[in-house]
Amino acid sequence: MEKSTKKLATSYGLYLGIALILITVLIYAFDISLMTEWYLMVINLVLILALGTMAVKKSKEASTSLFSFKNAFSSYFLTVLIGLFIATIFSLILFNLIDPEAAETLKELTMEKQAAMFENFGMTEAQINEAMVEMQKQETFSLKNIGISFASQLVIFSIIGLIIALIFREKDPTNA
Template sequence: MEQSSKKLATSYGLYLGISFVVILALAYAFDLSLFTKWWFGIGLITFGIVLAAMATSKAKKLSSSLFSFKNAFGTYFLTIVIGTFISLVFNIILFNVIDPQAAETLTELTIETSRKMMESFGAPESQINEALQTMQDENQYSAINQLKGYAFQLIMYAVIGLIVALVIREKDTTNA
């Protein structure tokens, strides 16, 4: 990956991370239940993908040589890694240092939401109780569990990044 692409991806990654922190801090301050809404999570993921794709597209325009799949994916993924890592650090500090009570409140809200969803799908009461007990026993907001979630999140972003890189890359026409 070219040095200019790395610099651009780093800048966009910082913008993404700062944006995530601001959005999450506002959600925390105004309505903690936003963290349990599916559309809130999808919105954050979409925002990350769009910003990373913008970074990749801009890197392509600034590239002085052939913008390969490797360069496109590298720019996209570096942007995502930096942005989501900043968000991860913020979440760990928020829910484990600043306000551990918020993590407990979110767990309760998540359990309520899950119960309603499982009941609407017609799940048996025993299965619902078992799933909710598992949620109650495991602290989703512990640093270890957030790191596990981060790893899965990076895998999901990487798969999407492969598609973005395929679309944005330049094809070598000299061998055609």
């Protein structure tokens, strides 16, 4: 991986991390219940994919040699890794150190939405109550759970990154 490619990917990763933090802070400041909405995940997904793809595109433009699949994927992966890591650390700090009560509020709001969804699926009251008891036991913002979430997001975005790398790579004309 070229030095300029690494630098570009790192820059875009920082931009991504800052953008994800800004979204979290704005929602936290105005209406924390928005964190339970499905469209927030879509917004984050689009933002991550857009900045990851932009990093690959800029890296390809800056590349002085053949832009391989490895270079394309590395650029994307580094961007997403840095961005998600920054956002994850911020969430850990916000919900465990700064405002643990917000974590409990978010957990309760999530449980209410889940209960409503379970009702719509036709689950019995006993099944819903059992599921709510299990959800109550979970520590949503524990280091373990946030780590698992980070890792699973990284895997999902890496799979998408493989496709993006295939699109942006340059084929070696001598191996045709």
